[in-house]
Amino acid sequence: MSDVSDNDSVSSVEEIFTIRQIQQQSPRPIPSNIKHAVPSRGGFVREIHSSERMPSAVPSAVPMQLCPARENNNTVLLGKFPPIITLNVGGVLHMTRLSTLLKYSDSMLAALFSGRYQVDQDKDGYYFLDSNGTVFSHILEYLRYGTLPPNDMVLSVYRESEYYGLHSLTEKLELKPEIASLQVKESHRAQFPGYNNTRDEIIRTAIANAAVSKVGEVIVHAFRKEFTPRVQNFNPNHGCIVEQAHVTIGPWDSTASEEMLIKCLETDLMDEGYVVKPHESRRKCKYYYGQTCQKFVFKITIVFE
Template identity: 55%
Template sequence: MDNINCDSSDDSSVEEIDIKPIRPVARSRPPQQQTGVNKARSPARSLSPNSVLNVSGDHASIKRCLDNYSSNNSSVAPFPSVVPLNVGGIKYVTRLSTLKKYPDSMLAALFSGRYQVDKDAEGNFFLDSNGILFGYLLEFLRNGLMPPKEQSVPLYREASYYGLHELVEKLHYMPPVVCLLVKEAHKSQFPNYEDVKEEVIKVAMETATFTKMGEVVIHAFRNEFVSKVNTFNPKHGCIIESANVTIGPWDAPVDEEVFIKCLENDLREDGFNVKPHEPKKKCRYYHGQSCQKYVYRLQILL
């Protein structure tokens, strides 16, 4: 992972889009008419793309999302051929055919006429999404244009949410997305990685109260240690009892040193000042068989 070049230098061949945000319009819901028909509500943002690898726009997820808003085959008023949009406070006007360009996408489903999309006070159809990113998404639908490299990662999440697989596939090969996907895949080798990382940060904050140097002792193990002799005492006061955080075992073919380096690099990329970790400290117990357990000490300057 360290050898991947994630340089975000400008690419002069990419056409930038001039999008001017405006003041968000106060949203009000028009009074519902008593028609006796239950209209399906819009599923916009009911799927939150929190992780790049947790792509919400696959066919199964889209179907589950839209099924939650099923209206027993009832329909809503058809959309106009030219659609006014308010996306997170930014106004757009586009053709209905543009929004429905890829029939299998969730965006096309939203504007299929089977679901009710909320309107703002001015009558624009409202989507609770990032308006600036949606502009890049529209440019792809209109002209096939790709975004600037610095917008490729957030747009990857947005395109995944809306089920625009054609755009997702193209974004797969942009350097920032490649770097992020490799990084996420690397971290996914370790169980509960994000929870462990959060615990490391919490412990560092607690231990840095007086010295500003947060020290965390980590017991990481790929495989469970099993004693081969009867004389081995499992309650021998093992060094792992000093550990603040424990992670393991895992099935991936990478050892504990790879995990520690992965964690260090991840924390540095987040902006933490992490000292290079010390060599692992082994347990000194021996009684017919030496104890194979050990810990790492990580130090974060806060």
């Protein structure tokens, strides 16, 4: 009897001790203003706010995975992305590996899918890029295989490669004739200050002047250097021919001549689809009083058919 009594006593003591240990390890209330991410069914993540308590059934050894998770505004929270990415690019779906998008670490695509930024998602949960989906397919082909686009897509892909910061693709496309020609034209235009504004002003003036005859004549005063009279009795208010000009451009620092500027303007207008008559030779001012006036004008004529 004494042996049984002793064993019962020991069991009772152990049971009481075990119960007390469990009570000491029970979860404590979560402090206010703190959010916890806990695994839910299916491996997804939900947030627990300060009004809730951590469920006691969740083992402490379960890792707290913070991503991917979404807010109600279809924005991916900061963190990791799945290894296979489905993209909605301007309404066109593309599927690729995350490693493909991260191939060039200095690109915008790599930064966008690095986990440091928020990425919008559409209603189906696909990551959204506001670009041309057809053009983007050539971007993916370059990322996958280093393939360059066909000639008729070079310009569009070049613009997208600049936007996404794919410098290696941009540099290769700059050697294509389509892009090389554009660069030469841009460097040519850059010699003349306010070139684009001047071209637009010529078009607007031609439209206004063609209201009756459908022929828009525009008088342009272009000068590489300012004219400074050398004689004291030169009258600056002599009714100079440049007073007839609708548009004025100059001076500029490059050695490009005024004639070159006019040719550049006419070429651009024709490239845009305008019918342009060959310009006449420049018309000089006829004023003379101790010194000839060095100013002159050109006439650009646009025909609206």
